[in-house]
Amino acid sequence: MTPGILVVEDDLDLLGLIEMLLQEAGYRVRTAIHGLQALERVSDEMPGLILLDMRMPVMNGWEFAREFRTRYGRACPIVVVTAAENARLRAREVEADAWLAKPFDLDDVLRMAARFLPQPSGAHV
Amino acid sequence: MVIVYAVLGLLWIAFSDRLLELLVHDAVLRDQLQTVKGGFFVLVTSALLFELVRRGQKRLLTFGTEIRAAVESMVDGVLVIDASEIVEANRAAVELLGASGKQEVLGHLDTFVRRFQPRSTDGTPLATSDLAASAALRGARNTRNTMLRTLDGRDIVVNVSAAPIASPGETQLTISVFRDVSHAHRLETMRDEFLATAAHELKTPLAVVKAYAQLVQRRVPAEAPALAVVQRQVDRMTRLVQHLLDASRLRLDLGTGPRERFDLSLLVSEVIDRLRESDSGHQLTLLAPGPVSVQGDRDRIGRVVQTLLDNAVRFSPRGGPIETEVILDADQAEVSVTDHGLGIPLDRQERIFERYYRAHAGTPEDYGGLGLSLDMSREIVTRHGGRIWFESTPGQGSTFHFALPAGKEPEP
Numbered sequence: 001m002t003p004g005i006l007v008v009e010d011d012l013d014l015l016g017l018i019e020m021l022l023q024e025a026g027y028r029v030r031t032a033i034h035g036l037q038a039l040e041r042v043s044d045e046m047p048g049l050i051l052l053d054m055r056m057p058v059m060n061g062w063e064f065a066r067e068f069r070t071r072y073g074r075a076c077p078i079v080v081v082t083a084a085e086n087a088r089l090r091a092r093e094v095e096a097d098a099w100l101a102k103p104f105d106l107d108d109v110l111r112m113a114a115r116f117l118p119q120p121s122g123a124h125v
Numbered sequence: 126m127v128i129v130y131a132v133l134g135l136l137w138i139a140f141s142d143r144l145l146e147l148l149v150h151d152a153v154l155r156d157q158l159q160t161v162k163g164g165f166f167v168l169v170t171s172a173l174l175f176e177l178v179r180r181g182q183k184r185l186l187t188f189g190t191e192i193r194a195a196v197e198s199m200v201d202g203v204l205v206i207d208a209s210e211i212v213e214a215n216r217a218a219v220e221l222l223g224a225s226g227k228q229e230v231l232g233h234l235d236t237f238v239r240r241f242q243p244r245s246t247d248g249t250p251l252a253t254s255d256l257a258a259s260a261a262l263r264g265a266r267n268t269r270n271t272m273l274r275t276l277d278g279r280d281i282v283v284n285v286s287a288a289p290i291a292s293p294g295e296t297q298l299t300i301s302v303f304r305d306v307s308h309a310h311r312l313e314t315m316r317d318e319f320l321a322t323a324a325h326e327l328k329t330p331l332a333v334v335k336a337y338a339q340l341v342q343r344r345v346p347a348e349a350p351a352l353a354v355v356q357r358q359v360d361r362m363t364r365l366v367q368h369l370l371d372a373s374r375l376r377l378d379l380g381t382g383p384r385e386r387f388d389l390s391l392l393v394s395e396v397i398d399r400l401r402e403s404d405s406g407h408q409l410t411l412l413a414p415g416p417v418s419v420q421g422d423r424d425r426i427g428r429v430v431q432t433l434l435d436n437a438v439r440f441s442p443r444g445g446p447i448e449t450e451v452i453l454d455a456d457q458a459e460v461s462v463t464d465h466g467l468g469i470p471l472d473r474q475e476r477i478f479e480r481y482y483r484a485h486a487g488t489p490e491d492y493g494g495l496g497l498s499l500d501m502s503r504e505i506v507t508r509h510g511g512r513i514w515f516e517s518t519p520g521q522g523s524t525f526h527f528a529l530p531a532g533k534e535p536e537p
Contacts, residue, residue: 014332014333083329106340
């Protein structure tokens with residue numbers, strides 16, 4: 001089974017849309033609404049890519065990234081998805097592999113998935 | 126006094142001998158009288174000189190006391206530094222630093238640094254050589270905000286102005302004047318933090334709207350034009366929010382953005398490509414000499430380019446050409462954007478870089494905006510060691526330029 005994508009985002013509308021978009025593109029998607037939940041998902045199964053929002057309740061993106069790196073090192077690429085002023089800077093702070101600035105284009109999300117994961121079979125978009 | 130002294134002296138020298146010759150005919154007596162006269166002359170002139178010196182000294186003393194009293198009564202803290210040694214501190218300085226007496230403030234600058242832990246406003250600790258006084262010792266008058274920990278344990282922000290004291294001797298005297306600006310600084314930080322949070326919170330819903338508009342556009346291609354409008358307006362809103370965010374962030378993290386080397390020509394062409402997609406009815410051209418390497422915050426410089434192009438488009442409502450040029454000089458890279466639109470009214474040209482100022486506000490050509498983008502652009506360019514300027518003729522259009530120091534070799 002190809003590794004899936006873990007989408008960590010506290011805005012449920014945005015989370016639902018990214019999930020739908022990636023699923024329609026054929027990826028396996030799991031979701032979490034804050035960093036702590038994301039750590040649980042990771043301990044269940046290591047994803048092939050993490051799309052990480054930064055400002056979240058309970059455990060934010062910075063804390064999650066730090067904890068993830070401590071536990072798993074560079075086991076999986078992290079792409080920071082942020083509405084902060086300087087997405088590139090935020091990405092560097094958590095040693096992320098790439099970043100997406102909000103608002104993003106849907107194509108950018110798909111491009112990001114394609115960059116880190118093998119093309120899924122059975123895509124219907 | 127000096128004149129009286131000089132005139133009396135001259136008269137005495139000129140006429141006393143003549144007078145003696147006229148009055149006394151006995152040669153022996155005259156010699157004796159000559160001796161007495163000489164002694165008398167020395168006595169009188171000494172007394173006069175003594176009085177002169179005494180008066181001068183008294184004046185100096187009074188002057189010194191007045192100066193000291195003036196410095197002592199100043200509301201601002203004053204430190205006098207000789208070489209690297211604080212040799213004088215007024216009452217305000219002692220109070221401001223939470224010290225119980227002058228002795229806790231005086232001493233070597235290194236001791237001052239240990240005792241009061243100076244930091245820049247972003248919290249970075251400052252070394253002795255980073256102090257305003259040290260810069261003044263090197264000959265530069267300068268003003269800056271510095272955080273200090275007072276001896277009674279408070280963190281304060283002071284505005285320090287330091288300058289070398291002009292003195293004829295070899296002494297390395299400088300004077301530092303400082304005042305507590307903690308309250309104003311706190312208010313400014315709170316306002317900026319609020320602005321940053323507000324802007325961030327505004328962008329998230331925009332991201333959702335934009336993403337869903339794209340999703341619907343994919344699924345219902347027939348509605349693509351309408352959904353493109355939604356996206357364009359979302360982008361516009363995002364830029365406004367970005368300007369607000371920029372205005373506050375720039376003040377929060379003073380120039381701590383990433384400094385990377387990048388190709389300015391490529392950046393400008395990317396911005397123009399994005400603008401072409403929106404199809405505003407303008408002919409956008411770019412003249413660039415090939416790769417132009419500069420160092421700085423690529424995103425922010427990109428925003429400056431975007432601002433100049435946005436303005437060019439916005440203020441040429443009838444369309445027409447917009448010419449962008451990248452010029453590489455010996456030591457600077459320049460970008461210029463020329464439009465053939467409305468131009469800026471002459472009486473408003475002076476103020477267009479002011480924050481919140483909108484040159485076309487209240488005119489039929491008022492196309493909205495927050496009046497932040499040029500202020501921000503100037504701030505960004507200045508932070509990069511560059512400058513920004515323009516020429517504009519009302520009714521004929523404007524050319525905006527900015528120049529950055531150009532890097533010759535890519536850094537290893």
